[in-house]
Amino acid sequence: MPAPFTFTRRALLAAATSLMVVAGLPARAEDPIKLGLVAALSGQSAKSGEAITRGITLAIDKINAEGGVLGRPLELVSRDDESNPGKGLIAARELVQREGVAALIGGLDTPVSMAIVPFANEAKVPFMGPWAAGTPITVNGAEENYVFRVSAVDEYVDEAITEYLVTKYGAKKPGMILINNPWGESNEKGLMKALEKRGMEHAGIEKFENNDVDVVPQLTRLKENGADSLFLVANVAPSAQVIKSLDKMGWDVPISSHWGPAGGRFTELAGKSGEKVHFIQTFLFSGEDHPLYVKLKEKFPEVTSLADVTPATGIGNAYDATLLLAAAIEKAGSTEGPAIRQAMYEIEGVEGVIKTYDKPFTPDNQDALGPEDYTFTQFVEGEIIPIAD
Template sequence: MPVPSRISRTTSKITSKITRRLLLAAAAAAALSAPAFAEDTIKLGLVAAMSGQSAKSGEAIVRGLSLALDEINAKGGLLGKKVELVVRDDESNPAKGVVAARELVQREKVAALFGGLDTPVSVAIVPFANQSKVPFMGVWAAGTPITRNGAAENYVFRVSAVDVLVDKALVDYAIKKYSAKKPGMILINNPWGESNEAGLKAALADKSLAYAGIEKFQDADVDVVPQLTRLKEAGADVLFMVANVAPSSQVVKSLDRMGWNVPIVSHWGPAGGRFSELAGPSSERVHFIQTFSFSGKLSPKAEQVLAALKAKYPAIKTLADVTPAVGIANAYDAMHLTALAIAKAGSTEGPKIREAFYAIDKYDGLIKSYSKPFSPTNQDALTSEDYLFTYFKEGEILPLTN
């Protein structure tokens, strides 16, 4: 029996070697095929608040981007490839936003980034985007320094409001609607508040209008009565408010406790979530700026997008369910404009896409018909003419006639 034993051992060794070779060959094939498969799609990334008080806004942005992507892919995608969206939650935290942006660029190899809700997060991502030469498209955050960042080669574009323009609109509205003579400011204490403080001061100076005072407050503050009391004692006849959902609701509730029925003219922070629920009935007193509304008479394009929204997201039953509309509309137009740039560039290389943004001639969008929306001296596609004022009514954001 010794001979068969040696044969068995030899056969076992040969089989083992063959198995190892096959495994190595399979692993090598998998390693080679993985990048090839990845190249079959073009990835685009989104960094936005998908949890916390602003989750509703993040959801709206995803819906707008996804609707546009459906249309793009239905027409064959870009550069002959399907386009996919990779989403990361920044939790409204600048440090987490930068980590997410790095992962999307360096690991996921996205051709472009879309950036979400919070100005502090977007401001933190801007230097990385410019250094990496990856186009960064803003779809919500309005801080002026996001696009006007001073970079020699600026890779940051935006389809959204811009603080410096919003502040002029807020001042004009307060004068026209409320005959404001001495407005006060109640501003969130972060870079977004700072951006609007500078913009409001400049806009008021242009009108030779004095302000009663400037008060700051924190995201976590539950009582803003001391700050509001100082503004009241200083003679404020209108309040300019800049803050997101939860802190804005605390301002309204503090005013209720004081019994001070002062008009509130706000940036669009309250639109980003459950403001009417958190602030209560007095939420209807707040007049805030927007770039789009699905309420009222709609264009054929808006009718088409609304129908697609309802078809894709069956949970949408009423117009209150598409709040905030700006997140959907800004993101929808931004995705189509980015797709146009990639198609014009004929490439997913950042520098080529950046130059192609400047070459876009026209695009018939949801918010408006765009004509040469970007240039090296202006990387914001929307102007003050694209703003409207709105308010909450039973959970729905309705346009105001001013």
């Protein structure tokens, strides 16, 4: 005979909360406001996912210490998308429909973000990107666009890395070596636009896959076509394969890259030649006395040096993105998606670590950062440092 069921205080509270949700009753003041994170928390991009998580966590700690949002604490609920668009979409649906998050943060990879964008717009849930740079993520054609970003934007990056190759190396005929996915396609369009603007020709457009272990054939074609420099667009592991292939060929050529190599311990995979790759970032710690770095070390004891926080840009972007979301929820006076979206266009005076944001978003531009917020960097002994002028 089964034992009689005993109602515990926890069970009664859980039942009461469920009834409130079902009945559509307002949340209690002490109930947390949930933010949902969808990011690669495992696999080759796990370091980037870790950086984003840390940035959000530090921002939530700051906000909650100051009284929370609408008098309620913020809470982070995370899901691992494993850099898989299908898994990312499932995770986003679960966070919205089961967890009841007020907003989504994430999309480390452009293909994952692109899979989530239609759902976010349809569900009318704000989706904040702290990493993926594909231009169509925010420029997605939706009549009511719920997608915002505190990150780099491919079209701006492509202009910046083109100008960098031209001014620093005198490039006249660059070649493109691009990952074969929507991120690579987004950058191909941006790079072509930047070259056409200058009336420049290119030595060819070569594509490669994430799991390619040798890209010598593609690089050989670019070299034979007269490439005097290279544009590189790929994440950590595939970028490392490009560098290894260049070493195998003995071809020492200037490389201007998107920020893909920053997503992990690039030079451990690419070797010493990885330090020759110059790539953009939106945030770097200015030193070990940076206030956010001090907080980071206090929160995460495993951080013992600046080399342990690669990539800092993920921390900075996610930190500022969380502050902006919190400010919008507070201004909206609501956790309803449409109200938060409207408030995103009205927030001002938000002090982030990248800059102070005064009305960073408009219906015509839902990206908070622009080319003026980029800096060029390289790896030196495992640490990302700015390149001296």
